[in-house]
Amino acid sequence: MKKVFIETYGCQMNVYDTEIVKSVLGRSGYQLTDQEAEADIVLLNTCSVRDNANRKVYSRIHQIRKGRKGKVQIGVLGCMATNFRKQLLENPKLPIDFIAGPDSYKRLPQLLDDLNGNGKEARNFDVTLSEFETYSDVYPAQGGGVNAWIAVMRGCDNFCTFCVVPYTRGRERSRSPENVADEVKRLAQQGYRQVTLLGQNVNSYRYEGRDFADLLEEVSEVPEIARIRFTSPHPKDFPRRLLRVIAENPKVCKQIHLPLQAGNDRVLEMMNRTYTRKEYLDLVDEIRALCPAMVLSTDIIVGFPTETAAEFEDTVRIMEAVEYDSAFIFKYSERPHTIAQRKFPDDVPEEVKTERIVHLNEIQKRHSYQKNLAHIGQVHEILLEEENTKKSADEFQGRNDGNKIVIIPRGSYRKGQFLNVKITDATPHVLRGEVTEVLEK
Ligand code: 5AD
Ligand code: SF4
Numbered sequence: 001m002k003k004v005f006i007e008t009y010g011c012q013m014n015v016y017d018t019e020i021v022k023s024v025l026g027r028s029g030y031q032l033t034d035q036e037a038e039a040d041i042v043l044l045n046t047c048s049v050r051d052n053a054n055r056k057v058y059s060r061i062h063q064i065r066k067g068r069k070g071k072v073q074i075g076v077l078g079c080m081a082t083n084f085r086k087q088l089l090e091n092p093k094l095p096i097d098f099i100a101g102p103d104s105y106k107r108l109p110q111l112l113d114d115l116n117g118n119g120k121e122a123r124n125f126d127v128t129l130s131e132f133e134t135y136s137d138v139y140p141a142q143g144g145g146v147n148a149w150i151a152v153m154r155g156c157d158n159f160c161t162f163c164v165v166p167y168t169r170g171r172e173r174s175r176s177p178e179n180v181a182d183e184v185k186r187l188a189q190q191g192y193r194q195v196t197l198l199g200q201n202v203n204s205y206r207y208e209g210r211d212f213a214d215l216l217e218e219v220s221e222v223p224e225i226a227r228i229r230f231t232s233p234h235p236k237d238f239p240r241r242l243l244r245v246i247a248e249n250p251k252v253c254k255q256i257h258l259p260l261q262a263g264n265d266r267v268l269e270m271m272n273r274t275y276t277r278k279e280y281l282d283l284v285d286e287i288r289a290l291c292p293a294m295v296l297s298t299d300i301i302v303g304f305p306t307e308t309a310a311e312f313e314d315t316v317r318i319m320e321a322v323e324y325d326s327a328f329i330f331k332y333s334e335r336p337h338t339i340a341q342r343k344f345p346d347d348v349p350e351e352v353k354t355e356r357i358v359h360l361n362e363i364q365k366r367h368s369y370q371k372n373l374a375h376i377g378q379v380h381e382i383l384l385e386e387e388n389t390k391k392s393a394d395e396f397q398g399r400n401d402g403n404k405i406v407i408i409p410r411g412s413y414r415k416g417q418f419l420n421v422k423i424t425d426a427t428p429h430v431l432r433g434e435v436t437e438v439l440e441k
Contacts, residue, residue, distance in 0.1 A: 007036075009053050013169075023140055075100065077102075080099075082129065099126075134154055152175055164337065165200055194226065244290070255402050257298070297328075372426035376423050380423060383399055404430070405429070411435065
């Protein structure tokens with residue numbers, strides 16, 4: 001039996017896809033291992049969204065090959081496989097055996113068979129993107145735990161000019177609500193208490209007239225599932241009914257990841273985000289009017305082509321106005337095939353991008369800390385997720401409804417339990433507290 005080791009880069013969708021790959025290979029007679037050194041086949045499930053993720057993969061490929069003296073087959077999966085197929089397949093110095101894109105994982109066993117003597121080329125590949133593949137018939141091999149991820153839609157049709165996802169993952173397609181609900185029920189039977197619904201843009205979820213708000217309601221009917229999260233919605237045309245479902249359905253966590261990308265209208269237009277700063281700020285006001293405690297996070301890109309200092313200040317002003325609970329801030333990274341790469345030279349100097357990212361990270365750290373300090377004295381309901389924190393075996397780690405990490409003394413609690421915790425301390429990244437009540441949920 002051949003042993004397979006998989007390493008995952010990038011976003012949660014890739015983490016989920018890795019579980020799909022494990023499931024497909026597992027049922028075709030491959031054995032999975034978490035020891036790279038003993039694997040016959042090493043798969044790298046790659047990300048292409050920014051250049052640094054790419055570079056890491058290239059150096060890993062050489063490192064794996066050097067360490068193993070030729071006895072291992074290396075496959076590149078994921079977004080690099082579709083976006084860099086030419087470079088991957090035609091570079092004779094790159095020691096890989098095959099590539100497979102995000103819609104080709106069901107054909108991996110065939111691809112591996114071909115490679116191992118029953119078939120054709122030495123370097124094999126399958127990077128065809130599909131309009132239909134949703135893997136609705138593959139149950140991902142989730143490792144057991146408290147939270148399970150479920151991809152409810154794949155692909156993206158928005159074509160933000162900086163983003164490679166529409167090219168690497170293809171067109172939008174949604175799984176049926178029934179199929180998603182079946183998977184949620186199965187996960188609930190395995191003991192999961194929380195599901196996180198995943199999609200590149202969940203607002204575009206559509207299935208025979210039903211939308212994402214309908215899907216959330218359907219999933220919330222599964223009794224054992226106590227918490228539902230999702231990521232990410234697009235700020236354009238945010239459905240008002242979806243807002244109401246988030247605010248009113250007790251199982252849907254009061255947390256929205258709302259990618260801003262930039263705070264200036266000219267830059268937003270160049271990015272093809274299709275909303276203005278005013279529309280974005282109005283949406284935030286509406287969210288907060290409906291649910292003042294809503295936890296908001298965002299993604300921001302600094303140094304998009306031609307972004308001036310004054311335009312960057314517009315992003316600063318939005319951050320100061322919204323005061324996000326957390327933010328992921330990135331330097332613009334030019335990606336092959338994107339509209340921005342074809343139309344706009346990457347002309348903001350690296351030092352300027354660095355200055356801008358440092359500045360925004362400082363602002364965010366201040367806001368995260370202020371927000372967390374304001375929780376001291378409050379009682380939060382937390383779901384226990386991890387025994388032992390990174391720092392100590394005497395602690396237990398959970399998350400509150402807003403997805404913030406809450407650390408408590410170890411006690412004799414177990415994963416999956418709900419507790420009321422009085423917050424006693426805060427850093428910019430975590431909350432600490434004392435248990436006031438064990439909840440029956
Ligand atoms: N450069 C920098 N950041 C990017 N992102 C997507 N494409 C790029 C790029 N070319 C960021 C966006 C997106 C997040 C997942 O990654 O902020 O929301
Ligand atoms: Fe990329 Fe924009 Fe689609 Fe998000 S919505 S995946 S940023 S193209």
